[in-house]
Amino acid sequence: MTPHRREDLVRPFVLTGGRARSAPGAPVLDVAAMVTAVPGVPAPPVQPESLALLEQCAGRYLSVVELAAAIGQPLGIARVLIGDLLASGHLKAATPDNGADRIAILERMLHGLQAL
Amino acid sequence: MASRLSDGVYVRDSVQIAVKLLVVGPFGVGKTTLIGAVSEIEPLRTEQLLTRAGEIVDDLRGLPGKNTTTVALDFGRITLGEDIVLYLFGTPGQPRFIQIWRDVARGAYGALVLVDTRSLDTSFEALGLVETLGLPYVVAVNAFPDTPGYSAAELREALDLAAATPLITCRAQDRESAKNALIELVRHLHDAYREHQ
Numbered sequence: 001m002t003p004h005r006r007e008d009l010v011r012p013f014v015l016t017g018g019r020a021r022s023a024p025g026a027p028v029l030d031v032a033a034m035v036t037a038v039p040g041v042p043a044p045p046v047q048p049e050s051l052a053l054l055e056q057c058a059g060r061y062l063s064v065v066e067l068a069a070a071i072g073q074p075l076g077i078a079r080v081l082i083g084d085l086l087a088s089g090h091l092k093a094a095t096p097d098n099g100a101d102r103i104a105i106l107e108r109m110l111h112g113l114q115a116l
Numbered sequence: 117m118a119s120r121l122s123d124g125v126y127v128r129d130s131v132q133i134a135v136k137l138l139v140v141g142p143f144g145v146g147k148t149t150l151i152g153a154v155s156e157i158e159p160l161r162t163e164q165l166l167t168r169a170g171e172i173v174d175d176l177r178g179l180p181g182k183n184t185t186t187v188a189l190d191f192g193r194i195t196l197g198e199d200i201v202l203y204l205f206g207t208p209g210q211p212r213f214i215q216i217w218r219d220v221a222r223g224a225y226g227a228l229v230l231v232d233t234r235s236l237d238t239s240f241e242a243l244g245l246v247e248t249l250g251l252p253y254v255v256a257v258n259a260f261p262d263t264p265g266y267s268a269a270e271l272r273e274a275l276d277l278a279a280a281t282p283l284i285t286c287r288a289q290d291r292e293s294a295k296n297a298l299i300e301l302v303r304h305l306h307d308a309y310r311e312h313q
Contacts, residue, residue: 031136033134034201063203065162068162069162074165074186075162103306106225106305107306108200109135109200110306112196113194114299116154
């Protein structure tokens with residue numbers, strides 16, 4: 001909770017070559033955007049952190065924020081790496097349900113919570 | 117949203133709707149405790165880089181490390197039914213973290229504001245934050261053993277709550293109680309969104 005100094009701050013951004021976005025003007029991925037690894041795509045990434053991302057979401061969908069926690073990188077760094085893997089086709093994002101009716105979803109959430 | 121088998125049968129494409137709810141409140145009020153009580157995973161923590169001025173770091177080039185801090189973002193997950201995954205995010209309610217909140221709150225449905233009646237003043241910032249973000253919310257008093265017994269009317273007045281804003285009591289470490297707080301929140305959100313339809 002408490003903000004603290006990060007002595008190793010420089011290192012994470014070395015992973016992204018100093019970039020805070022995957023590409024100039026690329027949209028910022030939502031923290032809850034769900035992605036999954038696409039198997040069989042050639043030229044897998046060489047960076048261990050990027051490989052770790054692919055391993056984490058092989059065969060399942062995971063959110064951007066969970067992936068960041070799983071590979072132990074700050075959210076901003078993980079977003080750039082995930083953005084690169086989406087661009088290279090190694091990851092694919094779940095289709096966001098933009099047309100979803102919030103009221104209907106809330107009703108389903110309510111039933112889901114009551115059933116817990 | 118439907119599973120496309122041609123995309124690969126290796127994964128069930130069912131969980132597609134990710135819903136975000138925020139748990140807001142002052143340090144030590146029990147945000148992560150509440151998230152942990154209901155989450156199907158151990159609450160996870162990730163960090164967000166901020167400049168000292170409170171801006172989310174956008175470009176590190178030319179930014180010496182000493183000008184940045186990190187802020188922890190704790191979160192949990194609950195899968196509801198076949199295709200809804202609910203993410204609960206807790207971060208500190210101080211106004212200087214507004215950029216982080218804006219980022220996390222994008223598309224969020226609403227917020228649970230946790231209040232500690234032993235220090236009500238610390239809750240104003242959290243209430244101000246959710247109002248700034250424009251999120252509908254429910255206020256939940258986290259009942260600690262030495263929580264003073266204020267009446268609901270006294271609390272409402274002290275917190276300057278609108279009549280339509282639900283005020284509930286919960287015990288953040290208790291799964292049933294935390295779950296019920298979320299149920300109250302979802303009920304309120306349902307009503308709030310229906311009114312605005």
